Amino acid sequence: MDADLLKRQRQPLLIVLSGPSGAGKDAVLRRMKERGLPFHFVVTATTRPQRAGEVDGQDYVFVRQGEFAEMIERDELLEYAIVYSDYKGIPKKQVRDALATGLDVVLRIDVQGAETVRALSPEALLIFLCTSTEADLVTRLQARHTETPESLKLRIATAVQEMNRVDVFDYFVINPNLRLDDTVDTVLAIIHAEHHRTHPRRVTL
Numbered sequence: 001m002d003a004d005l006l007k008r009q010r011q012p013l014l015i016v017l018s019g020p021s022g023a024g025k026d027a028v029l030r031r032m033k034e035r036g037l038p039f040h041f042v043v044t045a046t047t048r049p050q051r052a053g054e055v056d057g058q059d060y061v062f063v064r065q066g067e068f069a070e071m072i073e074r075d076e077l078l079e080y081a082i083v084y085s086d087y088k089g090i091p092k093k094q095v096r097d098a099l100a101t102g103l104d105v106v107l108r109i110d111v112q113g114a115e116t117v118r119a120l121s122p123e124a125l126l127i128f129l130c131t132s133t134e135a136d137l138v139t140r141l142q143a144r145h146t147e148t149p150e151s152l153k154l155r156i157a158t159a160v161q162e163m164n165r166v167d168v169f170d171y172f173v174i175n176p177n178l179r180l181d182d183t184v185d186t187v188l189a190i191i192h193a194e195h196h197r198t199h200p201r202r203v204t205l
Contacts, residue, residue, distance in 0.1 A: 011201075011202065012099050013191065013195070014117070016106075016109060016114045018129065020137060022138075022140040023129040023130050024183070028129060032188075035184070040098035040103045040104070041108075042094055042098070043059075045071065046062060049062075081113055099203065110162075111168075115165065126168065127173055127190060128171065131176075132176050134160070173187060
């Protein structure tokens with residue numbers, strides 16, 4: 001048995017869960033956490049207002065725009081972008097520290113951010129989540145009751161554009177209504193298979 005191959009297969013993966021707003025990224029990530037899976041889930045920093053039920057430092061790190069600007073100036077972010085008028089970014093140290101422990105690292109970011117991560121780390125594993133139909137996506141966004149009519153229209157238009165970027169990703173996973181555990185199982189099957197490649201990914205940051 002090739003000892004070097006086995007060693008490389010045990011190297012941690014940098015996993016990106018992305019997709020349009022309303023695809024269920026938060027729900028999939030939350031269910032992965034509830035199942036106690038052995039991953040480090042990176043907490044994204046954002047300037048957007050905290051929603052009801054969200055926990056600071058757990059769902060997001062909520063910061064003021066001035067604080068976010070300082071994080072950019074200190075080069076503390078792996079990637080950042082303006083998403084629907086608010087800033088979101090991935091703390092660089094959090095990712096590097098987690099990879100150093102040997103844990104797979106999971107990022108939940110928008111499509112624009114996923115492309116940035118791909119440029120920074122070509123061996124990152126990118127998974128695109130989406131609903132079965134555009135109608136399902138619209139229904140989910142409407143059900144959140146967090147969007148104005150103008151904001152909803154913008155998110156739908158953005159989602160249509162993001163679907164054109166699927167070829168940047170390694171996998172495309174449908175997240176059907178009322179089948180969240182099936183979606184999580186599919187994501188886990190992808191990760192499991194990636195750890196058994198004959199040419200394992202070599203993550204660099």
